[in-house]
Amino acid sequence: MISTLTVRQAVSDDIAHILRIYNQGIEDRIATLETDAKDLNYMEAWFREHQGRYAVLIAEKDGQVIGWASLNPYSHRCAYSGVADLSIYIDRESRGQGVGSSLLQALEDQAKEMDFYKIVLFTFPFNQQGQGLYRKMGYREVGVFEKQGIMDNRPIDVMIMEKLFQ
Structure with missing residues (x-):
């Protein structure tokens, strides 16, 4: 039997899966400056804020949620209303298998x-797998914020990337 990947809008029943995958990203220290695992209350509040324009998409394979992506406000200033920030997280066991490409394409369409x-988007300069995905999908590096945050008592640089649709 051939497994197929499905990308769809997230629903509230997906929150626990989103949380599990997000906490993997926090633990792995490759995708966020967050260092403390989040709980269900945190994720439920986050999900409520991501309705309408700021959608959350889910990637499923064989009925299992294996990744998610969201559009996030870049700024609350009206001048930036056409600019979205991006989050994308893939389950550890599913990284490098095309899930990110499928999610990112669907999120761009959205x-x-x-x-x-x-x-x-903001990524770590050392996250080569993530940058490979973004570059493949047409994102370009804008620059690097040096020592933008602290993680595990070390300063961390953050790379900015962008993609224009018009």
Whole structure:
């Protein structure tokens, strides 16, 4: 039997899966400056804020949630209403298998439908797998914020990337 990947809008029943995968990203120290695992209350509040324009998409394979991606506000200033920030997290066991590409393409389609003209993202310069995905999908490096945050008592640089749709 051939497994197929499905990408769909997240629903509230997906919150526990989103939380599990997000906490993997926190533990692995490759995708976020967050260092403390999140709980269900945190994720439920986050999910409520991601309705309408700021969608959350889920990737499923064989009925299992193996990844998620979201559009996030870049800024609450009206001048930036056409710019979205991006989050994407893939289950450890599913990384490097094309899940990110499928999620990112679907999220870009969603962004265009919601009148975003640009997506920006922030990644770690050492996250080569993530950068490979973004570059493959047409994102370009804008620059690096040096010592942008602290993780595990060490300063961490953060790379900015973007993709324009218009």
